[in-house]
Amino acid sequence: MVRSMGLTDQDAQRRSQMLADLVLAEWSSLARAGLRTTRQAYLNSLQVRNVTPNGFICGLPAAPSTATLAHMVEQGMGAGGIGTSGPYDVRQYLLRASTRNIRVSRSGGLYLNVPFSHTPKSIEQMGGQSARQAARRLAATTTGPNGTSWGGRLGRGLAPRLKPHHVSDPLAGMVRLASTYSRGQGGAPVTQTGGYRTWRRASWRNQRPGAWVSKGITARRFIDQVAQRLPDLFQQVY
Helix, strand or coil: CCHHHCCCHHHHHHHHHHHHHHHHHHHHHHHHHHCCCCHHHHHHHCEEEEEECCEEEEECCCCHHHCHHHHHHHHCEECCEECCCCCEECHHHHCCCCCCCCEECCCCCEEEEEEEEECHHHHHHHHHHHHHHHHHCCCCEEEECCEEECCCCCCCCCCCCCCCCCCCCCCCCCEEEEEEEECCHHHCEEEEEEEEEEEEEEECCCCCCCCCEECCECCCCHHHHHHHHHHHHHHHHC
16 A cells, blocks of 8 residues: 555655554553553553554554453453453452462362452542551561561451442451562661552352452443544544
8 A cells, every 4th residue: 555655665664653653642542541440551551563664553462361451441351251241250260270379278179369459548548547547557567588477457347348248348357568678788678568458268168149240341442442533643644
């Protein structure tokens, strides 16, 4: 096509790169406006590759496994996996022998302690200033060369349960994380804070109905919106 427009390969390469940059900017702008908690993961997965005088590839990696969360956001996630919609039990994906840190109970069943990260802001949103202050006062759980030394944990009752069937509130059992390492003269130990974390156990035994059911992820389909804008972007370059 570019040769039929009377362009040299060098000029066609330059314009192809310009168009690729415009498409990436447009796609990124849509993601910034339309996403919140998944925004950065999605933006980090967007890429331009294989730019030639005849065209380019822009979007997410072709293999979903290299950008799983971004593909879930773009295509949706339901009971049938990426590309489907609707509620599903997340344990069907968590409780697999190949899952990192998966464990086996005495009865032979698989279970996983699923980590949830928290920030001072999210703690306050769930439990108010009192919860935030209580979290800040926790003795730190530290991880260093000799393993993990457990500190304090928040008790129950500092925040309301997210759903009636939940056993405890989202802040119960939370720890304040820190890492220790040696740095400077004499190898003096240094402690660096690392946020807050809770764990919730997923298994097929002794779980309340609906405990691990997700409402699913709605497909954003930003690519469709980019495609609608493509003729205008093309005119800006050619």
